[in-house]
Amino acid sequence: MDAELLHHPAIWLILGGIVMGFLRGAPRVLLSLSLPLVAAWLLWQIPEGIYGGVPFLDYLLDVLQVDRLGRLFALVFMLALFVGSVYAMGQRSRLEVPAAFVYGGAAVGAVLAGDWITLFLFWELMAIGSTLVIWAGGREAYPAAMRYLMVHLFGGVVFMAGITAHLVGGGSLSIEPLALEGVAHWLILAGVLINAGAFPFWSWIPDAYPRASWSGMVFLSAFTTKTAVYVLMRSFPGAEVLIPIGLLMAGYGLIYALIENTARRVLAYAIVNQVGFMIAGIGIGTEMALNGVAAHAFAHIVYKALLLMAIGAVIVQTGKRDCTDLGGLARQMPVTTGFAIFGALAMSAPLTAGFITKSLVLQAAADAHLTWVWLAMMVIAAGVFLAAGLKVVVFVFFGESRDLDAEEAPPSQRWGMRLLALTSLAVGCYPPLLYDLLPYPIDYQPYTGSHVVFQLQLLLATTVVFFLLRGHLVKMLGSLIDIDWFYRTLGPRWVKVMVYGVSIEIREVVLVLMRGIANLLGSLRRHYGTRGVLARTWPSGSMVMWVALLLMMYLALFYLS
Amino acid sequence: MRLDIILRVLAKLLIPFALVFGLYVQFHGDYGPGGGFQAGVIVAAAVIFYALIYGLPAARRVVPTEMVQSLMAIGVLLYSGVGIASILLGGNYLDYFVLGADPVSGQHRGIFWVEMGVLITVASVMLKIFYVFAGRRRDAEEAEE
Amino acid sequence: MLTQHFPALLVVVPLMAAPLIVFARRSLASWLIALLATAITFGIAASLLAQTLSEGTLVYAMGSWEAPLGIEYRIDAAGAFVAVIVAAMGLIVMPYSRVGIAAEVRSEEHYLYYALMMLCLAGLLGILVTGDAFNVFVFLEVSSLATYVLIAMGRDRRALVAAYQYLLMGTIGATLYVVGVGLLYLETGTLNLADMATRLVDVGDSRGVLAALAFITVGISLKIALFPLHLWLPNAYAYAPSPVSAFLAATATKVSIYVLMRYFFTIFGATEVFDARATGAILLGLSLAAMFIPAVVAIFQHDMKRLLAYSSVSQIGYITLGISLDSVEGLMASAMHLFNHALTKGGLFLVLGGVVLRCGGAGFDRLAGLGHTMPVAAFAMVVGGLSLIGVPGTAGFISKWYLVSAAMHEGQWWLVGAVLASSLLAVIYVWRFVEVAYFRAPPADHPAPGEAPLSMQLPALAMIAACVYFGIDATWSSEVSMRVAEVLMYNPGVGQ
Amino acid sequence: MRQNALFSPGKRLWHTLLAALLLMLVAGLFVESHPHFGIDAVPGFNAWFPMLACAVLVVLARGLGRIFGPREDEDGR
Known part of the structure; x- marks a missing residue:
């Protein structure tokens, strides 16, 4: 067994999370803030390579594999844990943050796993950790937590069946690109796609996530789907079937987000949409596309968490969740409003992380001369800005005041949002910060005249359309029957x-x-x-x-x- | 009690013979048909006969319930003790050859004690069953009082 | 050397402890004797396993009369493996029993409880160690008779009915078995199992042999509680005193499964029962039914003991499924699950015993809010439940993995689906407990019980901890299971 | 369901928006672009295409809303 395993950040995160469950007050907050930093430091200490030698079942597991792709995802997850802990400092639930650390630690373990079995073990731990996070949302969240758990355990058994078949059939233990031949590989793909939220298993995201507590959903939005994206990047890069699957998810997410009334459900649908975008990018499969997907996973975690934090702050202040019950909060919560606007812009406006990442994927589609894919991605880029950005921000924070009793978000929440906004801004202003971490060498200049101008054209045009059609958007607010029905x-x-x-x-x-x-x-x-x-x-x-x-x-x- | 004088007298005469016959069956078991099981049944039958004629309390005075229960245990212990003894003397479990100076006397000694264990256990178990069934109502009434 | 007598002593020690306990009569003294006896027995079993693993089959001639003239005790890795499970469970249950039976068994009957436990232990171990077909029947009856009385000791009046029904079923099972053995004796002229195996090759599959196989299979299936012959089990487990439930759940059915494996592979192995006849197919069908129907029944239970009992029936289906695959991998998975499930279910029943002591019952109305009133016990139950589901990190996952791999080896894709689908049913019934324990408020008249006494808690937690340990480090259990499977499959009783 | 109080952008915001869009359209004529597919060479593609797409999406969503909505479940809607 290699000594480096003692420095495995996932193990420390998970153990720390368990210890945290027994702490209260200041020590607990201190631990939750320091753990992600310690984990990031640990990860940085480990040179690239494969570490393992842990016997389990009939195999020697390569528990820890550090390479550029895995490290990027792991670092992003640690960032999400850190910022989430800052934001959740005022969380009363004793379960949520510790569970989030087990969950996030398992996600880190999954993206650093060097073999299928380790990956699967962390995969299942993630399911349990995330269920606990939802569960901490209170009594209303219990049934949803159970449904969520069932979906993920089902995904887990499909995944496990695929892995056993792969191994019994003489497949390699290490995670390498699979050829999508034979039942084993299809099962693995299906298992991963269930966690990614692909058809017909997408409704667990809008079903379960919005029932978590105000801070719970911030954690939830970061890990499960992105880990699935990561596994797809490793095992099925360039699998063409992923393009239609991803675009279908994106289209579904868009339409449902447009109609949905509950603010956080809108954002949940937007997660499906963006994960679909990434999966389509994986289907393209060029180095440029994979770089773009990895980068966009980062940007998406940042801006989605920022929006969710803003909405979470609103929920804490008002107790209301639906667009139709909210409005005019800009006066009472100006700082939160500012961060929410920034979050919407961070999806794709220049000088933010979203701008330098989304264009990578679009460029990859263009380079591969996939006309329809490229057009669809354009629609997605515009649509998600409309549905998850403009719609949520305007309906919640602007318009007529509802005489809601609300005050500005407390400092801990503001700090959480501030950190995310700064991250997005820093990466947006100085792309090499992110580009240097990407798995493949990159030669792409996001800040050319045409890129900036065309992106601004898109954003402004979408905004104009939004204001023109806002009447329709309000009229159709509601919820649709989804697969979960x-x-x-x-x-x-x-x-x-x-x-x-x-x-x-x-x-x-x-x-x-x-x-x-x-x-x-x-x-x-x-x-x-x-x-x-x-x-x-x-x-x-x-x-x-x-x-x-x-x-x-x-x-x-x-x-x- | 009044009309069964013949039974009572006969019983007094027969029971000793029954017991002796039980012992005969027991010891004959070493060489021919017979053995601890049959002998145990005969011995128990003698006591049960006594109980039928003189009543359960009388029988319980002669062979108390506690004694029956202890005898059950003693019988099993005797049997398995022989096994342990043969192990201690260097043979396998229940290896009679090592129990005596020569194999034949060893066999003899071993089978004697084992059969004795069987007799005690079988007799006491039979008695126990008889006591439990015969004393059912009586014990229940006593418990109520 | 005393070690050479271990095969005999394995049975003799608990067997002698029983009359000693009857002598002692006092509760404390009988407990001490029982504790000492189980500790020695466990030591013997462990040493036997080590010996059989390194040296192969051990043969012990009773009274120095060599087989087939005399009765021989013959133990190999398979028997010793199950013996270790049984003896270990006995050793765990004994310290637990001191307080565990106080509330459930009348104090003047305590010595009987210990004596019967010793007899039951002796019987179960005897089945594992003997090399004689009729002797198996004798020990089967010894353990069963002790079991009936132990179940009847339950506080609930329904325990009597449960014990009676079990007696009925157990007797029928044993009778069918003895009929089967009789038929085999007619065909082969021997009762020695090893001898029988060699002679069966010459006899081939005559009608007598087939009838014997049918009788033995059905008889033992009854003792296994293989669906649909499981009807006695839920009541027996539910109304027996808690330590008895735990002991039986972890051992009795497992020993019977061992007997079935023996007959299928070692005795009938050479006659190709699985290939030529429908044995495998029937067993497969019954296993699948067992995996699903009782699991659904478990979901609708309102009493935790009954829920766990039905879950046992369902989990037995996994074990027999592995047997029905007729491959070393399948047998290995079966042996593995036999061990892991004994750990899990034994642990769960032990924890539940503490809960029953404090809450006065295992009904869901009494368990409500357990997560707050008895947090440690509730958490232990959840961990055990996770192992029932087969969540990674628990013993249940290891067996599920090997079972799935075994099915894959045989190319039985759809079985993989069945195994995994059945584990989702387990999620539901485990979740029912979670729901009751954590989401419901404790009943208003609840005495706020607090945790079970330490002497009950420690053994229970030790089992649950073992459940996690063997889920993480399965090296030992998988190696031994593999040996067990190989012994059963390739070593048909003959030769050293 | 209470009708949402609509946020109406004032004249000033409208004018700023439209002016900015116009500015970008003009700028788009001058920056160097690398059209890949032909259709993206049409002037102002990045403005009219998203507009059209969003409009179609909204119409589509309304249609679907008529068919599948509203749902009734424990959320009480």
Whole structure:
């Protein structure tokens, strides 16, 4: 076992998270702030390479693999944990932040995993950690947490089936690009896509995330889907099937985000949209595209967390979640409003992280001469700015005041937002900060005249359209039936019918069978005089009947076959 | 109590013979048909006979319940003790060959004690079952009082 | 050298402890004797496992009469592995019992409880160690008779009915088994298992042999509680005193599974029962039914003990599924799950025993809010539940992994789906406990019980901790399971 | 459902927006661009295409909203 494993940042994050669960007050806050920094420092100390030698099952696991791609994702996750902890300092739940550290630590472990089994182990830990984070959202979140857990455990078993099949079939233990041949690889793809929120398993994101606490969703938005994106980048770069899958997700996310009324559900749909964008980028598969996807994962975590923090602050202040109940908060919460506007702009405006990352993916599509993909990505870029940026900011913070009792967000929350805004700005103003960390060497200049001008054209045009169509947007606010309706409403009804209905039927069938057999064996029973004994208690009788049936079945099959 | 004088007298006469017959069956078991199980049943039958004629309390005075229970344990211990003894003397479990100076006397000694264990256990278990069933109502009434 | 007598002493020590306890009568003294006896027994079992792993099969001639003339005790890695599970469970349950039975068994019957536990232990170990088909039946009855009485000791009056039903079923099972052995004796003229295995090759699959196989399979299936012959099990586990539930859940069915494996692979192995006849197919069908139907039933239970009991029936399906695959990998997965499930279910029942002591029952109405009133116990239950599901980091995951791999080796894709789908059902019934323990408020008249006494908590937590340990470091368990599978598959009883 | 109080951008904001857009359109004519597909060579593509796309999206969303909405579940909507 390699000594470097002692420096594995994921292990420290997870252990720290568990310890944190037993702390209160200042020590807990201190630990939550220092842990991500310590983890980042640890990660920085480990030279690139593969470390392992941990025996598990029949394999020697390469638990830790440090390379550029994994390190980038891990660092981003640590950033999200740090900023999230700052923001969540006032969180009353004793469970949420520790659970978030287990969750985030597992995500770090997953992106630093050198083999499939380690990846899967951290994958499952993530599912548990994230369920706990949702669960900390309170009583209303419990059923959603359960549904979330079921989806992820289902994804986990599909993933596991794929991995076992891959390994049993002689596949390599280390995570290498897969050819998408044979059931094993399709199962792996399916398992990962469930975590990414692809059709038809996308509704868990808008179902579960918005039910987490005001700070919980900030953590949730960062890890699960991005880890899935990371795994796809490693194992299926350039798999063409990912392009339609990603674009479908993006389109779904857009339309539903446009209609959705609850602010954080809008942002949840926007997550599906943006993850779809990234998955389509992975499908393109060139170095440029993969660089773009990795970079955009970072930018997306930053601006989505910023928007979620702003909305979270609003929820804390007002207790309201729906666009129709909110409005005019700009006067009461000017700082928060400012950060929210910045968050919307950080999706793609020049001088922010979104600008220098999204254009990479678009450029990759253009370079690959994928006309339709490129056009679709343009639509996505404009649409998400409209649906998740302008719509949320304007409906929540502007317009007529609702006479809501609200004050400015407390300092801890403002600091969380400030840090994210600064990160986005720093990377946006000085792209090499991010570009130097990307997996492949990069030769791309985001700040050319045409890039800036065309991007501004797009943003301004979208804003104009938004103001022109805002009447329509308001009228259609609501919620649509989503895939989750099938398992939330239709499913339970079905199960009830099946379980209760069938069990009654089984009982009747058994009774009829019993009677038949009792008649058949009647004379025998009389002969042995056991009739009274056996017939008196029905359950014992039924047990014996099963014995007889089974014995007869065996004998019949043996003699007939 | 008044009309069963013949039974009582006969019982007094027969029970000693029954017990001796039990011992005969027991010891004959070394060489021919017989052995601890049958002998145990006969011995128990003698006591049960006594109980039938003279009543359960009388039988319980002669062979108390506690004694029966201890005898059950003693029988099993005797049996397994022989096994342990043969291990201590260097043989396998229940290896009678090592129990005596020569194998034949060893076999003899081993089978004797083992059969004795069987007799004690079987007799006491039979008695215990009889006591439990016969004393069911009586014990329950006593418990109520 | 005393070690050479270990195969015999494994049975003799608990067997002698029983009458000693009857002598002692006092609760404390009988407890001490039982504790000492189980500790020695466990030591013997562990040493036997080490010996069989390094030296292969151990043969011990009872009374120095060599087989097939005399009865021989014959133990190999497979038997010793299960023996270690049984003895370890006995050793864990004994310290637990002192307080554990205080509330559930009348104090003047305590010595009987310990004596019966010793008899049950002796019987179970005897099944594992003996090399004689009829002797298996004798020990089966010894353990079963002790079990019936132990179940009947439960405080609930329904325990009597449960014990009676189990007695009925157990007797039928044992009778079927003995009929099967009789038929085999007719065909082969021997009762020695190793001898039987060699002679069966010549006899081939005559009708008598097939009938014997059918009778033995059904008889043992009854003792295993293989669906649909499981009907006695839920009541027996639910109404027995808590330590008894834990002990039985971890051992009784497991030993029967061992017997089934023995007969299928070692005795009938050479006659190709699986290939030529439908044995494997039937077992497969029953296993699948077991994995799903009782799991759904478990979901609808309102009593934690019953829930766990139905979950046991469902988990037994995994074990028999591995057997039905008829491959070394499948057998290995079965052996693995046999061990892991014994750990998990034993631990869960032990924890639950503490809860029952404090809350006065295992009904969901009494367990409500357990996460707040007994946080340690509730957490331990959740960890055990995770192992039932097969979450990574718990023992359950390891067995699930090997089972899935084994199915893959056989190219049975759809079985993989079935195994994984069934584990999702486990999620639901485990979640039901989570819901009750954490989301419901404690009942108003709840006496705010506090944790179970330490003497109960420590053994229970040790089991749950072992459940996690063997989920992380499965080196030992997987190596031994592999040996067990190889012994059962390739070493048909003959030769050293 | 209460009708949302609409935020109406004032004349000034409108004018600023439109002026900025116009400015960018003009600037777009002068910067050096590398069209890849032909369609993106059309002047002002980055302005009219998103406008069109957003409009279509909104229409599509309204249509879907009529078909699939509103949902009723435990959220009480």
